Amino acid sequence: MLLISQTNGLDLAQTLDCGQCFRWAPEIVSGGWVGVVAGRAVRARQSTEGALELTGLAGPLPEAEPAFWREYFALDLNxxxxxxxxxxxxxxxxxxxxAAPGIRVLRQPFFEALVTFLISQNNNIPRIKGIVSRLCEGLGEALPGPGGPYYAFPTPERLAACAPEELAYLRAGWRVEYILDAARRVTEGQLDPEALRALPLARAKEILMECKGVGPKVADCTLLYGLGRWDAxxxxxxxxxxxxxxxxxxxxxxxxxxxxxxxxxxxxxxxxxxxxxxxxxxxxxxxxxx
Incomplete structure (x- = not known):
């Protein structure tokens, strides 16, 4: 288990249940949250003192992991x-x-943020989570572990190789075309997260909106949650x-x-x-x- 004591007022429930992410679920028994982030299946919970406890569910977490999780939960910001x-x-x-002082804006993987917010359009959170879960189970890498298996988010390359009919099981409707277009653009280098981070906000937003189905809101969500553009x-x-x-x-x-x-x-x-x-x-x- 990894223990991060300095959390600067983070509240896991407020942060993970505020609509910014779709791969975390509460665990009644442990009082924590189970999620998969960048191929890592974990249980996260907070001690009564507020410390963050992270337990790997698909093998132990590497010793270098604290830096990854501090960045993910934005614990490096004051x-x-x-x-x-x-x-x-x-x-x-x-x-x-x-109203919710413990919210922290997560730094999520770019491609996952782009796809999940494409899925979120004209949708409710339970249905979004269902589509995302089916997508990961169908095309993501299996992460065996207690209570699992858990599944990583599919890579752009894996998704880009799919035909629309192969994703019918998602029951995502017209969103499938948007998902595949985004995957192909990332795979072909048309969408480079590092370049998007470096560009002026308006230009980065324009480039994202060249993707099928990406309007102003999805572009801003991708910039904010997937690229750490706090100005979006x-x-x-x-x-x-x-x-x-x-x-x-x-x-x-x-x-x-x-x-x-x-x-x-x-x-x-x-x-x-x-x-x-x-x-x-x-x-x-x-x-x-x-």
């Missing part, structure tokens, strides 16, 4: 200081952070409602406003805004609950 800065930047944002600001119906509730009419571009006020961390702020909106705004109207 979140307490960042949240203090954000709270001072806007009084409404302070309230949003208070995914917008869905909840964020639109929250922006109207939080900002005055003078704020024409909430993403740009938040990037200015938070040091280009609008995407991180978005996670707290989303958590607040789902609990504090009426679904029908977007008006704050009494």
């Amino acid at each position: 979140y307490p200081a960042l949240l203090e800065q954000m709270s001072a930047a806007h009084k409404g944002l302070k309230e949003c952070i208070a 600001y995914p917008i869905d119906v909840w964020i639109k409602r929250a922006d109207r509730a939080l900002f005055t009419a003078r704020v024409k571009d909430p993403a740009a406003y938040l990037n200015r006020r938070t040091g280009n961390c609008a995407g991180i702020a978005q996670q707290y805004i989303f958590a607040w909106a789902r609990t504090s705004l009426c679904p029908e109207t977007g008006i704050k609950k009494p």
Whole structure:
């Protein structure tokens, strides 16, 4: 078991159940979470003191693993200081952070983030997780272990070699064409994560939107969750409602406003805004609950 004691206020439940990832599931018995990240099947749980405990489910985790998990859970960022800065930047944002202060924006594998958010379009979380699970079981590497086997996310090359009819079992409908196009573009070098990290945000977003089915939201989700572009600001119906509730009419571009006020961390702020909106705004109207 790996033990990481300095977690800077991370809350696993808030982080893994906020809609940013689809390969973690809660375990009632252990009180932890089981997931597969970059070919690693693990159980993650927190001690009463807040330390992060990671147990390999397909063999022991290598000694070098702490660095990988610190990066994945963004434990290398000084979140307490960042949240203090954000709270001072806007009084409404302070309230949003208070709704789920333990959320951390994960650094997920690029290709997995791209494909899972393509799958997420016009979909609900249980169905997204079902499609992703079938995809991994059908095409991912098996990771034998207690309670398993577990499955790694398929490689771009494995997916790119498939014909659409071979993915009928996913029951993903029109999304299959988008998944295959993304896999082929990555395999052929048209989508290079390192190049996308280095480009100005707007240009990186344009390139992602050249993929079939990738609109502004999927592009921003891929940039934020799959490339660590904290300045990307995914917008869905909840964020639109929250922006109207939080900002005055003078704020024409909430993403740009938040990037200015938070040091280009609008995407991180978005996670707290989303958590607040789902609990504090009426679904029908977007008006704050009494």
